[in-house]
Amino acid sequence: MHLKRRDVLFGLLGFSLPVISSSCANRSEAPNLSSTTSPTPQPGLSAVRIGYQRFSELDLIRTRGELDRQLQQQGVKVEWSFFQSGPPMLEAMNTGSLDIAGVGEAPPIFAQAAGTQFFYIASTPRGLKTQDIVVPKTSSIQSPEDLRGKKVALQRGSSAHYLFVQVLRDRNIPIEEVEIVPLSPADARAAFEQGTVDAWSIWDPFLGVIEATGNVRNLNLGRDRRAFFLASQNFVNTYPDRVKAFLLEAKLTEEWGQQNARAIAQQFSEELKIDVAILEKANQRRGWGLLPITPEAIAAQQRVADTFYELAIIPKSIQVAEVTVPEQIYAQLYPST
Structure with missing residues (x-):
């Protein structure tokens, strides 16, 4: 099925359907952030809006409730929105309805090609x-x-x-x-x-x-890959402390999840109406751990973008480095080891 770039552009507009090198940082426009972040609530933020898919890291963060409790103490609630897949989630971010999302490697490429203003903020591994x-x-x-x-x-x-x-x-x-x-x-x-x-x-x-x-x-064609946490550029620019709080909880949740595959499966089985053994197997064959956005991750994403462009699946060539947080700012946001 061959798509003309004009046709793809119309589809992208509606979708329907996580240390950065200096060379990469130079291709990103630095957000308007101060050199320090504030632990106190920032004016104007009443809620952090997060999109999640079932049985994902974000769904686990949602059900554990630690992020909600932490932000609630600061007068901020978390609004969770369910999406069956990544593309419509990033459509919602494009319309200003989401602050944070979790998707696979392809949806950010389509979103960037459609003009969605987001940053890659962390990644997690996926087994083949x-x-x-x-x-x-x-x-x-x-x-x-x-x-x-x-x-x-x-x-x-x-x-x-x-x-x-x-x-x-x-x-x-x-x-x-x-x-x-x-x-x-x-x-x-x-x-x-x-x-x-x-x-x-x-x-x-x-x-x-x-x-x-x-x-x-x-057909046994799966490959090792990454999933990504994304945040809208406006949210990163305006509320870096909230991004930092989210990434810290994501890191802790990943560490907990690595040791509790069966407990997670049992937790979600009733909600999803899926047998515990199926979910436990899915947990065992995936990777765990919060990873920073590295030059290698950027390069891998660029290969995804180039592939879709060369096949005329996205309407224009994009540079993934343009939606990465500059190094000096990212160092403030990403949790220390």
Whole structure:
């Protein structure tokens, strides 16, 4: 499925659908921050608005409640908003409805191309088995080459989208020879189970759920990747102390989560109506730990951006370094070890 850049631009406008090197910092415009941050509440902030996906780090922060309790003591509440995937979450940030978000590697690329004003503020690792392309167990599709002429469901602008285009590029399969069916995870599962699509590119916990049915076969195409915490540029500029408080709680939550995979699975099982064993497996195959935004992370994101541009999936070339917090300011925000 080949998209013209003009058509992609219209789609991006509506989506629908975490130390920085000096050279990178020089390509970012420094936010208007003072050299120190204040521990007292800043005027005008009554709430921190955070978007989360189910069974994500942000969902764990939400359910633990420590961030809410800390900010409530300072007269600030946390407003949590659920999103099924990253692209609509960043659409909400683009319209000024969110301050902080957590997404995979692809949504920030689409958001930056659409003009969303955000900063990368931290990252977390993802294991290679946390996403894959799956087919029905009885499908004749055995390898990526067999996807030619087939329909593949995925969330446009998601990490699953990037996995799919990486697989095609690595095997010199023109993207026009495979039909992308852009669907949300819930709609994609329905289409997949009904047989109206031939394959599904998807991530955990949706991947774990469909694997547990016993009716699918993995093509085993997943890759190590990163997920990112983002904050709107206005929020970083105006409320750096809140960003710092958020990152500290994220760091503590990641450390706790690494030691409590089963407890987390048990916690979310009832809420999500997903078996504990599925969620525990998803926890065990993902990575844990809050990581800073490093030159290596920026370079990896730039490769994502370049890939989408070269395939005319985003309408313009972007520089990821332009949405990174300058080094001297980032050092104040990121938790010390």
